[in-house]
Amino acid sequence: MYAVTGATGQLGRLVINGLLEKVSPSEMIALARDPSAAQDIAQTGVTVRPFDYDAPDQLAAALQGVTRLLFISSDDVVRRIGQHRAVIDAAIAAKVEFIAYTSVIHADDNPISVAPSHRETEAMLRNSGITYAVLRNSWYIENYLIGADAAVAHGALLGSTGEGRISAASRADYAAAAVAVLTEPTPDSRVYELGGDDAFTLSDVAAALSEASGKPVTYHHLPEEAYRDALANAGVPAAFAATLASYSADAAGGILADDSQTLSRLIGRPTETLREIVLRELA
């Protein structure tokens, strides 16, 4: 029996759809913080169970009968170590046989502020006695669409990444990798560094935005503090502006790049490119 946490999230929904192509819905459980948001999933025949990382008493019962679990990391980066501890304890209690967990690329050395909680969760998995796969995802290409309209309007894409290379990939490709790993005939404990085939720079993002919009867009590198202030001046809440600027600066050294092509090998096809996604989404 397969189960997916965060099943009502963007990645979770893609994984549910991908699993449905390989596995009978009677063999699947969608674990949702709010089951009422999963009615469309229930209509496919997949069982929906309540699963709130903040409700430890609920978790082991929800995992009864589950053999293979995709554990999608919480988006609460401040509190998630405790949340993840509760999920892994519940998986141990429910005798889950295999867990695939969504971590961050190069988690061992990654200076990015989300990495310590991923490192700690990976250590919990190693010590759990459960066979595990760590899916160390690089950034989503979709992250670079969020500021696209403003960049096109101003003809300027701002960031602090210099010419640092980024192996972002689409959520759909990461979801396909999760499905591939979950459905392997005999899964082993393994760490997968996952990113797109074609690493890009923010200059490449600007070029893709220019092509898609027909308007010139140029990348401007700013020191981290200046980028933070530019985001805040544009209306991004101060704390979030600081977080986004730190992500951008931390990527300058290339830690989000990975040329192993592990992702495309897992999914059996080339990964979607930045250019393809930008042209499609800005059309």
Ligand SMILES: NC(=O)c1ccc[n+]([C@@H]2O[C@H](COP(=O)([O-])OP(=O)(O)OC[C@H]3O[C@@H](n4cnc5c(N)ncnc54)[C@H](OP(=O)(O)O)[C@@H]3O)[C@@H](O)[C@H]2O)c1
């Ligand atoms: N690689 C990247 O670029 C990148 C970017 C952003 C995030 N991430 C990480 O990747 C994960 C999946 O990405 P995504 O795009 O699918 O994010 P998303 O759409 O925000 O989905 C996050 C999922 O986590 C669930 N969740 C949050 N708190 C929970 C709780 N207390 N109990 C149970 N479920 C909870 C959410 O439940 P609801 O559906 O009820 O809201 C949602 O289903 C994120 O959670 C984050 O850890 C990666």
